[in-house]
Amino acid sequence: MVQTNFVAYLKLDGIRKTFGRFEALKSIALDVARGELMVFLGPSGCGKTTLLRIVAGLETQDAGTIVQDGRDVSRLPAVDRDYGIVFQSYALFPNLTIASNVAYGLVNRRDRRDSIKGRVRELLTLVGLPDAGPKYPSQLSGGQQQRIALARALAPAPGLLLLDEPLSALDALERVRLRGEIRALQQRLGVTTIMVTHDQEEALSMADRIVVMNHGRIEQVGTPREIYETPATPFAADFVGKVNVLPAVIESGGNCRIGAMSLALGRGDLAAGTAVKLYLRPEDIALSMNGSHAPNTLHATVAKIEFLGAFCMVGVALDAPGVPPLVVNVPRQTVTQAQLRPGAAVSVCLPSAALRILG
Amino acid sequence: MATAAATLPGPLPAVRRRHHWQERLAQGLLVGCCVALALFLFAPLAMILVKSVQDKDGAFVGLLQFQQYFQTAALRQSIANTLWIAAAVTGVTVPLAFAYAYALTRSCMPWRGFFRVIALTPILAPSLMSAISFIQWFGNQGLLKGLLGGTSVYGPIGIILSSVYATFPHALMIVLTALLLADGRLYEAAESLRTPTWRKFFTITLPGAKYGLVSAAMVVFSYTVSDFGIPKVIGGNFNVLALDIFKQVIGQQNFNKGAVVSLILLVPVFVAFIVDWIMQGRLQSQFSSRAVPYAPRPKRWFDAAMLAFCVVVALLLLAVLGMAVYTSFIKLWPYDLHFSLRHYTFGLIDAGVINSFWNSVKMAVATAVFGTMFIFGCAYLLEKTAGMNGVRAMIRLLAAIPMGVPGMVLGLGYILFFNHPDNPLNGLYHTMTILVLSTVVHYYTSSHLTAVTALKAIDNEFEAVSASLKVPFYKTFFRVTVPVCLPAILDIGRYLFVNAMVTISAVVFLYAPETQLASLAILNLDDAGEIGAAAAMATLIVAASSFVCIVYAIVTRLLLTRTQAWRKPASAV
Numbered sequence: 001m002v003q004t005n006f007v008a009y010l011k012l013d014g015i016r017k018t019f020g021r022f023e024a025l026k027s028i029a030l031d032v033a034r035g036e037l038m039v040f041l042g043p044s045g046c047g048k049t050t051l052l053r054i055v056a057g058l059e060t061q062d063a064g065t066i067v068q069d070g071r072d073v074s075r076l077p078a079v080d081r082d083y084g085i086v087f088q089s090y091a092l093f094p095n096l097t098i099a100s101n102v103a104y105g106l107v108n109r110r111d112r113r114d115s116i117k118g119r120v121r122e123l124l125t126l127v128g129l130p131d132a133g134p135k136y137p138s139q140l141s142g143g144q145q146q147r148i149a150l151a152r153a154l155a156p157a158p159g160l161l162l163l164d165e166p167l168s169a170l171d172a173l174e175r176v177r178l179r180g181e182i183r184a185l186q187q188r189l190g191v192t193t194i195m196v197t198h199d200q201e202e203a204l205s206m207a208d209r210i211v212v213m214n215h216g217r218i219e220q221v222g223t224p225r226e227i228y229e230t231p232a233t234p235f236a237a238d239f240v241g242k243v244n245v246l247p248a249v250i251e252s253g254g255n256c257r258i259g260a261m262s263l264a265l266g267r268g269d270l271a272a273g274t275a276v277k278l279y280l281r282p283e284d285i286a287l288s289m290n291g292s293h294a295p296n297t298l299h300a301t302v303a304k305i306e307f308l309g310a311f312c313m314v315g316v317a318l319d320a321p322g323v324p325p326l327v328v329n330v331p332r333q334t335v336t337q338a339q340l341r342p343g344a345a346v347s348v349c350l351p352s353a354a355l356r357i358l359g
Numbered sequence: 360m361a362t363a364a365a366t367l368p369g370p371l372p373a374v375r376r377r378h379h380w381q382e383r384l385a386q387g388l389l390v391g392c393c394v395a396l397a398l399f400l401f402a403p404l405a406m407i408l409v410k411s412v413q414d415k416d417g418a419f420v421g422l423l424q425f426q427q428y429f430q431t432a433a434l435r436q437s438i439a440n441t442l443w444i445a446a447a448v449t450g451v452t453v454p455l456a457f458a459y460a461y462a463l464t465r466s467c468m469p470w471r472g473f474f475r476v477i478a479l480t481p482i483l484a485p486s487l488m489s490a491i492s493f494i495q496w497f498g499n500q501g502l503l504k505g506l507l508g509g510t511s512v513y514g515p516i517g518i519i520l521s522s523v524y525a526t527f528p529h530a531l532m533i534v535l536t537a538l539l540l541a542d543g544r545l546y547e548a549a550e551s552l553r554t555p556t557w558r559k560f561f562t563i564t565l566p567g568a569k570y571g572l573v574s575a576a577m578v579v580f581s582y583t584v585s586d587f588g589i590p591k592v593i594g595g596n597f598n599v600l601a602l603d604i605f606k607q608v609i610g611q612q613n614f615n616k617g618a619v620v621s622l623i624l625l626v627p628v629f630v631a632f633i634v635d636w637i638m639q640g641r642l643q644s645q646f647s648s649r650a651v652p653y654a655p656r657p658k659r660w661f662d663a664a665m666l667a668f669c670v671v672v673a674l675l676l677l678a679v680l681g682m683a684v685y686t687s688f689i690k691l692w693p694y695d696l697h698f699s700l701r702h703y704t705f706g707l708i709d710a711g712v713i714n715s716f717w718n719s720v721k722m723a724v725a726t727a728v729f730g731t732m733f734i735f736g737c738a739y740l741l742e743k744t745a746g747m748n749g750v751r752a753m754i755r756l757l758a759a760i761p762m763g764v765p766g767m768v769l770g771l772g773y774i775l776f777f778n779h780p781d782n783p784l785n786g787l788y789h790t791m792t793i794l795v796l797s798t799v800v801h802y803y804t805s806s807h808l809t810a811v812t813a814l815k816a817i818d819n820e821f822e823a824v825s826a827s828l829k830v831p832f833y834k835t836f837f838r839v840t841v842p843v844c845l846p847a848i849l850d851i852g853r854y855l856f857v858n859a860m861v862t863i864s865a866v867v868f869l870y871a872p873e874t875q876l877a878s879l880a881i882l883n884l885d886d887a888g889e890i891g892a893a894a895a896m897a898t899l900i901v902a903a904s905s906f907v908c909i910v911y912a913i914v915t916r917l918l919l920t921r922t923q924a925w926r927k928p929a930s931a932v
Contacts, residue, residue: 056823056827057376057826058823058826060374060375060376061374062373062374063373063374064374074374075374075375075376075377076376076377077376077377077378077379077382077826078823078826078827079379079381079826079829079831080377080379081827083827084827084828085823085824085827087818087820087823087824089818089819089820090818091818091820091821091823091824093821093835093838093839093843094817094839094843094925094926095839095842095843095922095925096838096839104824104825104828104830105827105828105829105830136924136925137925138924138925138926139924139925152824152828153827155828156828156829158827162827
């Protein structure tokens, strides 16, 4: 997925923004490749929406430059930039028909009437609502309205598409359906796209690359797999997916100590005595009923089982004192076959390859 | 990281975004609005402050005039009079309005819509009308004079009765809103806990309506303090502050003393206004969009009692309006009760007073049209465009002030400011234009709030979307914002029209004989003892206001049906 012939369509450099005494963005530098879908992911207040609005020219950065397609747009007003935008609230004009909404940006360019009509039809077909033209926004469902908002934004064929939490106002099913559609459409048109979301699943499923943001800083930039498998910071590990955190002290011989227990780390580059934190995904822990002899296998007791459909989240307490409890993902069938119950004695294996040391 | 660190030291020059000419246009218009408000609201009020510390010759005398004022026993008496009358009116009107609103919202009695309309009729008439009507009922030749047991209606009783009538709809609307905002789920929760009715009333209903009640009390209080028409007509020798201003300015041409009394009048009204402002804010925040409206269930005895109460109140209200209308159509109260149009033909048309009615209509139309355009346009620029935050804050403040300024004070400020020989705008004095301007400013706050509420209710990103589609903001304003906000715009227009028809306090200082308004004509006719003609004029005002309200209702209904396709969310798709 990482482009080898990387062409930056949008270059952000040293972007800073403060609101009063609150530092919303602290020197953001970022390149967005031509044709990629980049997702700004982070909790509310992390600055992701502010950054998007700065790219759109709806807010002005305190410092920093924005270069879009080789043109410095840092100081241009929104009207003079080249982008289409879709908001969480759809922001469709309620008193105009769907066709008029989609044509809103075309009419102003003084295109010919029939060419506008053709373009509107083309876009409505593109978003899968070819017959919606004469209707009004309030006659459509939320997901349909957001498709129309997308068509309206794409109508003047902008170089950049900005999506500000486009799926957050939709119900769960519609959200999953529309995210697939937006992604397919974006890939088909090859339009460079930035999407803001706080939903990690959405980010993982749609993005070419994800920018994980926190407190006005970029924590990590990478493909969804990179972010999930090799998080660069504790925040990235914790925000994207579930993770077990174990405080540990490095011992000699590539081991570490957690409470009364010793684990093999499979690496010896850290000085003995260093305090570290180990990060481990719940699905990377292997749980078995009969004691296995693989390295890093420990005895534990099932504390609780939370049923989540396809798998169960099993909380286990390790028998070694001073070790925090762990969460393990176990497939539903395994839980059934092994008749796993709270209080059952199990063994868990913490594979050293899956252990990630951060901070 | 190294490059980022290299750029860090030292504060960078702030990025200054270039402005598109459209943004410049919006900002220019915004500054224009601010200048207009400063000129037609702030400057006149500032002028009062200046005059109050000057003597007749313009020399600075500090607080000397205030000192003199407080040394005059008669004038001190009017402060006490004003305050106790206002307190009494508040004490009667608010509970009455609460009970009436309670009946309208919490009972299943029949004809609730009808009772609501009846209760709002006093708004259509100038406050003077109620005073005239009460004179007809309880005056020296009154039908029910005996009921007062020898006390004269001319004085505190008359003022209180008339003021209760005039303020009732204002209080009712506020309390009604507060009761309608109640969350039905609270009552369901209380019921599931087997809470008795009286306890529900004291633990849910009253606390829920608390802010509304305080707000209503403040509005009634300041209305009564500010009104000068009622005490002028029915007050007899009973002095109040508003009347003192009138006497100082019109009677003695002592503008500086008038300014002093104005400032004293301003104090209670402004305090009430601040309290009201805070309460309104709490009332708004109390309302959650998830609240489920309370749906009353039929309860035979309770509904019957509520109906009886509403019938009595409605009959009393109609008796006031009805007496004025009746008086206008009979020959001579109480000696010749035959139907006659002579008060209209003789008293108004032949006497040439009818012109003032047409002046009023012209003034009201101009106020409604230009006022609505300015107020809505200004609110739009304020809410939906960007930049110039200092100017924005200033406009917000200026827009809030008129509600806390009695009309007499505003009117006096206008004389002082626009009649000043050095003011290049002094040509406006005594023109129709200045009447329109003062009326728009006088009723600015409510209209402004209506506009802001409507604008806040529509999607905040329309302007951002337009910019991204390269459509100028004014195009979106006319194509989207105005059509979507049309109900609110019509509402503002109606509000301004009705108030312009009945207003008296600000304009009493500003009219010339050829621009005399209908409400002022009532005052002068009453002064001349032409009570029949005065009643006829009041009836004409009520008719004109009713006509506009009915047209408004029809237009709004038609508009909503016509635009139902996009206004009503689809039930199922």
